[in-house]
Amino acid sequence: MDLEDGGAKLIDVARLANCSPATVSRVLNGNPNVNKAVRDRVVRAARELGYVPNGSARALRSTRTRLVGAIIPTLDHAIYATMVDGLQARLSEKDVSLIINTSGYDIDLEYEQARLLVERGVESVVLVGSTHLPTTLAMLEQKRIEYVYTYTSKAMESGASVGFDNEKAGRTAARYLLDLGHSQFGMIAGITRDNDRAAGRRDGFLNELERSGIDHTRVPVVEGAYRLDDGRRCMLRLMEEDRRPTAVFCGSDILAAGAIKHCHAARIAVPGEVSIVGFDNLEIAELTSPELTTLEVPARDMGRIAADYILASPSQRLHLRQRELAIRLIVRESTAPVRR
Amino acid sequence: MDLEDGGAKLIDVARLANCSPATVSRVLNGNPNVNKAVRDRVVRAARELGYVPNGSARALRSTRTRLVGAIIPTLDHAIYATMVDGLQARLSEKDVSLIINTSGYDIDLEYEQARLLVERGVESVVLVGSTHLPTTLAMLEQKRIEYVYTYTSKAMESGASVGFDNEKAGRTAARYLLDLGHSQFGMIAGITRDNDRAAGRRDGFLNELERSGIDHTRVPVVEGAYRLDDGRRCMLRLMEEDRRPTAVFCGSDILAAGAIKHCHAARIAVPGEVSIVGFDNLEIAELTSPELTTLEVPARDMGRIAADYILASPSQRLHLRQRELAIRLIVRESTAPVRR
DNA sequence: CGCTTTTGTGAAATCGTTTTCACAACTTTT
């Protein structure tokens, strides 16, 4: 067996199988109009030579790359990592490869990354949320690249979306806490700048409170990055308010876990003095004490469903353009009726 | 501005800039031998047409794809997600794209994925651990594709590696617990099948005990998947032993967190009755109560350093082939001297 | 001022596939 430089090419297979390159190409692409005998010869020749097709050449000629791009804020947050895991798993079942980029919540950087993805010839792009540069979307449209929003269910003029309604989720949290009899609220939100999801949760939460006659301008809202420390710091701030909240909604389980840690340190009883609701239902929600009441986000499903959309034929896609997933309230031990 | 089908190509830019395709190519690739005036015309023309190069064509002709592949067990485990995050961040600074595949700890699937990566023309591949099919490595070598092992520091005949010594880590845990005066041990290991890292930690742990005169065959070792539930179940099993261990080493913080949960449920005092050591230093290590003593794994650094290796020139690479990172013991509250 | 070297540019070949088109050899239909 030759140890040639780059390895065998299609024409070498053709020579060995004693047929034309066209025929080899047909066999490799499953074209049925090839004589069984020839087909076998080709397959054997390809195997013998350890032939691996050149994807670039194939992509160039066929204009199909079987490449998908995803631009997410970070892989350091489990909800995105899990989403990508689901996405990748489904795509790779169909031999579609996933290029992934993290933007660190920076939509300008996101644009640069989208540009590179376009250059690479991705056929679809998965985005997170609905806040993007207009140029980013324009570029994708101009190049006829499918794109899918995740983590949001807002109806967009273009592009598909698979996610949930962040405002509704915020309202759900508010409703639940109101029903427990609370009237003093606080919120620890994620950084809302360029983050429609964090903003949506906050707005939904405040709106629902307002609807129940609570002046939302008097509800303290502090923002923190998705880190334990920030959760702790934010909770400290909330507890310094004149009227301490008895119920705090956090934009992420991480923030909530930090908040609980602060309460431990400050000897504030949870849920005795303050009820805490998280968001995401990460694994850590079962590790805090008390265990965390939270809203479950279907991260893996979003990835899978986004993949299904991408893999669907253009005609099937029409039915799948908009997909709102349910979020569930998971009641554990960090919430309780207000104490009189 | 035309809304043509696929968008402008290089030759269109050439026409608009009134020069040859060759010159456009030179400008786009930063070749310095181009007159300033022409260069400006080309840049302007490209911008005006919204020109985006066709990566496949470029890759085909130049045989450089600027594509890297990574095959990891899963993104659902923070240590891998974080590693990939670091890897991607560094690579994208240099406009290198990362294709990622998850193999679910299955080395046969890993081979299939490697094959697809080769077909896509990746120039390097990042692998996890040192357990791989020989065919996988042979294929990469035959195609002259660089590969980097992570999470291991074993000296391999070929390929580079960046990681740490899992056995040494296991010994460190054992030493620490021995020094606290413990003599009854147990271990909750990750699934060791096809997982050299999990096996290494276990072997190192048991070897160090043996060296201190403890018959390692009498140290109960149970294996669990990296899930809270498995940690709980495994701890239950250990605590049913005739001689209850007073010190348990876990192959992952997740398992350790599960173990602690079991102890809570079973009213076993940690660290009063049993000391627990985790592995990874995930965020959750600060969330358990008591907080978890653990070994810190430099996940992000591994990704970054792997990227540096990949981005280095062939001559620089020689110095970087082997990189062992330190792991640190982080002492928190889940461990204490043995009780008499 | 002629001779070599450098600089800037374009024409054409090339990368490794897929696709289109043509065509021979069989089948089926009428």
Place this chain on the structure above:
DNA sequence: AAAAGTTGTGAAAACGATTTCACAAAAGCG
């Protein structure tokens, strides 16, 4: 048995860039 349709195959063009080579013009040299 002639006309029409299938089937299986190959030759050659095409995909969109980069690279090689050639060559004119400008610059440097003695």
